[in-house]
Amino acid sequence: MKKIILTREKMKIKLFAIIGYLVLSTFAVTAQDKISLLEIDKVNQLLELSTDQFKIVKIDIDKIKSILEEDKKILSNLRERFKNDDEPGFFEKIGVKRGRDKRIDKIEDLLEEIEDQLNKKQKILFSQIEKPKLNPLSKKELSE
8 A cells, every 4th residue: 555655655746747748848849949030031031021020120229229239338338347346326327217218218209100000910929029128227237
C-alpha cells in the first residue's frame, strides 16, 4: 500500500514537472517570436504591405526611431550630469519632463498613422507586434 502511494506521488511530481516545462517553453517561444515594430523588414513580411503602404510605414518607423534616439541622448546627458553632481534646476526638469511627454504623444500619433494605413487583417497582425514605448519620466530613471 505504501509503495503504491509513493509511486502516485512520484507520478504527480513528474506530471507537474512536465506541465511546468511545457508552460515555460511556450512562453519562451512566444517571447522570441514577438516582432518589434522597429524591424521594418520583418514587419513588412508579417503584414504583407503593399509598396505604397511600405513607403508610408517606413517613413513613420524612421521617425519613431529618431524620436527614440533623441530621447536616449537626452537621458544619457542628464544621467551624466547627475553623476557629476550637476543636478538640473527645477524648470529644466520640468522642460525635460514636458519634452518626454511630447515625444510620447508623437510616437502614439505615428503608431496611429501606421495603423490607419492597414486593412482589417493587417490591423489584427499589427496588434501582435511589439511597439516601442516611452514611459513618463521619473527621477529614479534619471539617476540610474
